[in-house]
Amino acid sequence: MKRSRFARRGALNREADQLTRLAAGLAASASRIEDDFWERRLAELVDKLLRTGNENTLGVALDHLQGSNGRAYDALADLIESRAEGGLIGANGGEFEAALFAAPLLAWSRFTIPSGPLPAATLAAAAAQLQAHVLADGTRLALADFLYSPDQLPHGFVETWRLANQLARAAADDKHARIDPRQLPETTRFISDTRYLIGAVLAPRGKALFRWQEEDGSREQAATQWTVQGGAALQPLFTGCALEPLLPDVFHAACRNADQGLRVYALRAAMAFLQTVLNVKAQQLRAVVAPFSDERLEEYRVGFTLADASEVVHGVVWPLLGAEDETTDTAGQIEALLEESGIGGVVVLEQRFPLEFCDDCGMPLYPTPEGETAHAELPEDLPQAPSHLH
Numbered sequence: 328m329k330r331s332r333f334a335r336r337g338a339l340n341r342e343a344d345q346l347t348r349l350a351a352g353l354a355a356s357a358s359r360i361e362d363d364f365w366e367r368r369l370a371e372l373v374d375k376l377l378r379t380g381n382e383n384t385l386g387v388a389l390d391h392l393q394g395s396n397g398r399a400y401d402a403l404a405d406l407i408e409s410r411a412e413g414g415l416i417g418a419n420g421g422e423f424e425a426a427l428f429a430a431p432l433l434a435w436s437r438f439t440i441p442s443g444p445l446p447a448a449t450l451a452a453a454a455a456q457l458q459a460h461v462l463a464d465g466t467r468l469a470l471a472d473f474l475y476s477p478d479q480l481p482h483g484f485v486e487t488w489r490l491a492n493q494l495a496r497a498a499a500d501d502k503h504a505r506i507d508p509r510q511l512p513e514t515t516r517f518i519s520d521t522r523y524l525i526g527a528v529l530a531p532r533g534k535a536l537f538r539w540q541e542e543d544g545s546r547e548q549a550a551t552q553w554t555v556q557g558g559a560a561l562q563p564l565f566t567g568c569a570l571e572p573l574l575p576d577v578f579h580a581a582c583r584n585a586d587q588g589l590r591v592y593a594l595r596a597a598m599a600f601l602q603t604v605l606n607v608k609a610q611q612l613r614a615v616v617a618p619f620s621d622e623r624l625e626e627y628r629v630g631f632t633l634a635d636a637s638e639v640v641h642g643v644v645w646p647l648l649g650a651e652d653e654t655t656d657t658a659g660q661i662e663a664l665l666e667e668s669g670i671g672g673v674v675v676l677e678q679r680f681p682l683e684f685c686d687d688c689g690m691p692l693y694p695t696p697e698g699e700t701a702h703a704e705l706p707e708d709l710p711q712a713p714s715h716l717h
């Protein structure tokens with residue numbers, strides 16, 4: 328079952344009740360022809376709720392199904408996501424298929440990872456690379472003139488739908504879309520994080536949106552070319568950062584893929600970061616891995632120490648995603664990744680810790696080799712470290 332990004336509580340109203348009934352019908356359907364019946368009715372209702380800004384009813388229906396009917400929950404979540412991120416629009420006397428897409432960029436830096444308004448030249452360069460390697464021939468494209476950090480992404484389905492509409496209209500007018508930075512929250516700074524280019528692509532109805540839907544295209548080829556060419560076009564913006572572009576895709580799929588990608592990336596980035604700032608070899612580092620739970624198991628946290636010390640110098644959070652739970656071998660996966668990076672030792676703690684954060688600065692507390700939790704602090708007397716990243 329997918330995890331809902333937003334927790335809500337409330338009673339079922341008439342429309343929420345109708346949503347759960349239609350979703351249960353879709354989940355129980357055993358044929359494409361019956362699927363189609365339920366999907367059309369669901370889509371009509373979901374579209375109305377998105378259009379009227381009724382986030383709460385969507386949330387209440389999802390909450391209700393999450394506890395009672397997992398398959399119907401998945402069916403409804405899929406349908407709401409797809410209606411929020413795409414659809415048909417009429418423009419210039421024709422009908423177009425529109426999709427909101429995201430191009431996630433994984434980055435790490437000792438300095439600041441950029442975010443915020445994008446200069447026109449960067450937008451033009453990114454759009455040219457997207458058209459050349461990611462989007463199908465004959466499509467139109469609009470980008471948001473803003474580089475999003477995770478906490479700036481649209482909150483909820485209605486906001487996603489509104490952004491999709493704004494961008495699709497801009498694409499129909501062959502313009503990029505202006506985003507007002509004052510409406511978005513400040514970014515929290517991390518050593519490694521994701522940034523998102525967000526845009527809309529328009530194709531004449533029934534035609535391909537993405538390069539890999541064309542006969543001579545493939546996802547692998549698009550990923551390779553975008554990573555190299557798109558990466559080169561964006562690198563000037565990411566001065567002092569290591570940058571790894573992921574394959575752009577429709578909005579929700581791209582965000583999920585980025586969440587997965589960032590977990591692995593953040594561990595490797597932590598190893599590279601510590602070797603650089605502490606001027607040590609991977610072999611001289613040690614990691615302590617432990618599960619952290621609230622009402623359920625939420626995440627693993629990894630505290631890094633020098634091999635012969637117990638002070639936590641840096642930490643990484645590995646959130647559970649999608650259907651992952653305590654039956655997933657998450658600790659094994661983290662351990663294997665750390666060992667691949669040449670680390671001196673890994674301590675896996677079996678005991679579960681409460682999901683605690685520092686009272687002063689809000690940063691997560693990390694496990695220590697002694698089985699306690701601590702604030703991560705770099706030593707104050709850092710050795711002289713090379714100032715360039717590769």
Ligand SMILES: [Zn+2]
Nearest residue numbers: 685687688689
């Ligand atoms: Zn603190």
